[in-house]
Structure formats: C-alpha cells, structure tokens
Amino acid sequence: MKGLKTSEIHWVVNSYIGVSEGYLGDFSYRTHREFYPAHCDLEIDPDSFPGKTTREKFLAILGSAQPRDQAAILRGVAHKYPAGSDEHRTQDSYKALLRLAKRCTESAAVDAPTPALASELVHHALQDAATLLEQRGPVSALDRVHTALHAYLKAACARCGIEAADQATMTNLLKQLRQQHPCFHDDGRHNEAVARILQSLSNVVDSLNPLRNQGSLAHPNSRLATHDEAVLAINATRTVIQYLDAKFSKEEPQSAS
Missing domain, CATH: 1.20.120 (Four Helix Bundle (Hemerythrin (Met), subunit A))
Known part of the structure; x- marks a missing residue:
C-alpha cells in the first residue's frame, strides 16, 4: 500500500485545514516550523522544502514523506485542528482525516527492495x-x-x-x-x-x-x-x-x- 494520493493531500490542505491568501490555516512561518516536532514528533525543516508560502511548503512536505511520516503529520493536523475547531472541520471530516492516517500506518514499513543480485x-x-x-x-x-x-x-x-x-x-x-x-x-x-x-x-x-x-x-x-x-x-x-x-x-x- 502506498501513502496519500495527490487528491487526498489537497483535500487535507484545502478542505480540512483551509487556506487563506496562500497561508495554511493559522500557521505563521514560525508556527509551521514548530508544528512538526510539537505535534508530529518529527524533525522536519520547512525551509529545506520548495515553496514560498506555508501552503506550498506543507504540500511539498506531505507529498514527499514516507507513509509512516504522512500518518504522523495527519495525526498532528488532527491534534492541532480537532473536530469543531472550525465550521468546516466536522466530525465526519475529522474521522476521514484519521482514516487516512490509519491507512498510511498500515503500509508495509520496510521499503520494497530492488536487489542488484537477482534474477x-x-x-x-x-x-x-x-x-x-x-x-x-x-x-x-x-x-x-x-x-x-x-x-x-x-x-x-x-x-x-x-x-x-x-x-x-x-x-x-x-x-x-x-x-x-x-x-x-x-x-x-x-x-x-x-x-x-x-x-x-x-x-x-x-x-x-x-x-x-x-x-x-x-x-x-x-x-x-x-x-x-x-x-x-x-x-x-x-x-x-x-x-x-x-x-x-x-x-x-x-x-x-
């Protein structure tokens, strides 16, 4: 099983978190940097990813992450933005977010090998x-x-x-x-x-x-x-x-x- 589809990543960004004038939710550049260690237990530097806005950088980070890290980021989003924290973050959408995280954790953790010495x-x-x-x-x-x-x-x-x-x-x-x-x-x-x-x-x-x-x-x-x-x-x-x-x-x- 692979990680998130492109359409699912955009749903998380645009429909669940929400975007205004290029900014992701209420993230500032500082709080975006702090989000990964504080909410996801991940050491990620947004400045090392392409993009000028928090939205663009978040898309790059989530899209390039391994499934297990995608799951951690989605759980971090759920922690920072729980159901009811905005009118569009309903119980149904919150549950959909957690289902995506669960699916990512169910991927095989060891990457598929490409052995050199193989028939x-x-x-x-x-x-x-x-x-x-x-x-x-x-x-x-x-x-x-x-x-x-x-x-x-x-x-x-x-x-x-x-x-x-x-x-x-x-x-x-x-x-x-x-x-x-x-x-x-x-x-x-x-x-x-x-x-x-x-x-x-x-x-x-x-x-x-x-x-x-x-x-x-x-x-x-x-x-x-x-x-x-x-x-x-x-x-x-x-x-x-x-x-x-x-x-x-x-x-x-x-x-x-």
Missing part, C-alpha cells in the same frame, strides 16, 4: 507483490514476496557457484549461503552477535513457509493470515532480501570450493 523472476515477483500490496492489501501480496525470497536465494546460490537441489527449501538455501558464501567468513569483531541474528533470520524464513502455505491465497485456505500478520511477514521478507543483497553485492562472484 528476472525475483524482480517480477517483487513488482507483483508491490502491486498487490497497493491494490488488494498485504494478505494478497504474501505469496508473491515468499516467491521473491525463494527465487532470490536460488539466484544468490547460482551466482557464487553453490550447488543447490532443485527442490531446496528457503531454509536450506539460506543455510548453504551462510556456510559457503565468502561474505559470511570474515573475522569481524561482532561475529557472535551477527551469527545469532542470522540464526534468528533463518527461523523467520522457516516460519514463512507454513504462513504462506496455510495463511495466504497461494492455496484455497479457509483461514487466512490477518492483515498485521501479513505485514509482519512482508516486512521480514524484505529485510532479509535487503540484508543479503547488501552483503552479496560487496563480493565478486566466486566458485564454491
């Missing part, structure tokens, strides 16, 4: 997942991110010459990569801690299989994963891909010994 299948699966996430929600995208991770692990093994069985599971592929890929053989000072994190990631990957098989639309399951469970799985999968791709991208392809 065409991986990129297609990730694109499909992003589309399904936006249009139909995280439960619909769960199967495709699972496919993307499985295909990515296969591609990573093939790239560095690790021989993997055709039917190897994601857990087995990740285990082979951890044991044989040279990027995991360095002598860093935090190896023990990193090894524990990697073991935990292996457990996460292992848990994705039953969730996908029994709780996604990959099969005619009667009990699907909940929205929050699907978001958790998508964020975890994206995190694994991002971490592995960062590690693998630092190494030249090598044949396993």
Whole structure:
C-alpha cells in the first residue's frame, strides 16, 4: 500500500485545514516550523522544502514523506485542528482525516527492495507483490514476496557457484549461503552477535513457509493470515532480501570450493 494520493493531500490542505491568501490555516512561518516536532514528533525543516508560502511548503512536505511520516503529520493536523475547531472541520471530516492516517500506518514499513543480485523472476515477483500490496492489501501480496525470497536465494546460490537441489527449501538455501558464501567468513569483531541474528533470520524464513502455505491465497485456505500478520511477514521478507543483497553485492562472484 502506498501513502496519500495527490487528491487526498489537497483535500487535507484545502478542505480540512483551509487556506487563506496562500497561508495554511493559522500557521505563521514560525508556527509551521514548530508544528512538526510539537505535534508530529518529527524533525522536519520547512525551509529545506520548495515553496514560498506555508501552503506550498506543507504540500511539498506531505507529498514527499514516507507513509509512516504522512500518518504522523495527519495525526498532528488532527491534534492541532480537532473536530469543531472550525465550521468546516466536522466530525465526519475529522474521522476521514484519521482514516487516512490509519491507512498510511498500515503500509508495509520496510521499503520494497530492488536487489542488484537477482534474477528476472525475483524482480517480477517483487513488482507483483508491490502491486498487490497497493491494490488488494498485504494478505494478497504474501505469496508473491515468499516467491521473491525463494527465487532470490536460488539466484544468490547460482551466482557464487553453490550447488543447490532443485527442490531446496528457503531454509536450506539460506543455510548453504551462510556456510559457503565468502561474505559470511570474515573475522569481524561482532561475529557472535551477527551469527545469532542470522540464526534468528533463518527461523523467520522457516516460519514463512507454513504462513504462506496455510495463511495466504497461494492455496484455497479457509483461514487466512490477518492483515498485521501479513505485514509482519512482508516486512521480514524484505529485510532479509535487503540484508543479503547488501552483503552479496560487496563480493565478486566466486566458485564454491
């Protein structure tokens, strides 16, 4: 799911907050700067964004923010301008504002990866997942991110010459990569801690299989994963891909010994 649409941003500005002679609500340049830390818990400098008026700067800030920051800004607007603070800020419009904020918080928090070391299948699966996430929600995208991770692990093994069985599971592929890929053989000072994190990631990957098989639309399951469970799985999968791709991208392809 993506953040706010352009039409929704303009609704917040023009219809909910209100604009007069280019000024946004009762914001001055000073109170606009103070709004983000005071009402949104965000460190944003309006002077670093384009625009001459508070309206133009607010539009630039809200339009460029990540969904989770958009949600914080909308909640800040609701706090500064509650229902009834002006005749056009009705209970219905106030509830609509909070619904927009809630929708933004329901977006997957981890950005969709664009892995460098990936096959065409991986990129297609990730694109499909992003589309399904936006249009139909995280439960619909769960199967495709699972496919993307499985295909990515296969591609990573093939790239560095690790021989993997055709039917190897994601857990087995990740285990082979951890044991044989040279990027995991360095002598860093935090190896023990990193090894524990990697073991935990292996457990996460292992848990994705039953969730996908029994709780996604990959099969005619009667009990699907909940929205929050699907978001958790998508964020975890994206995190694994991002971490592995960062590690693998630092190494030249090598044949396993």
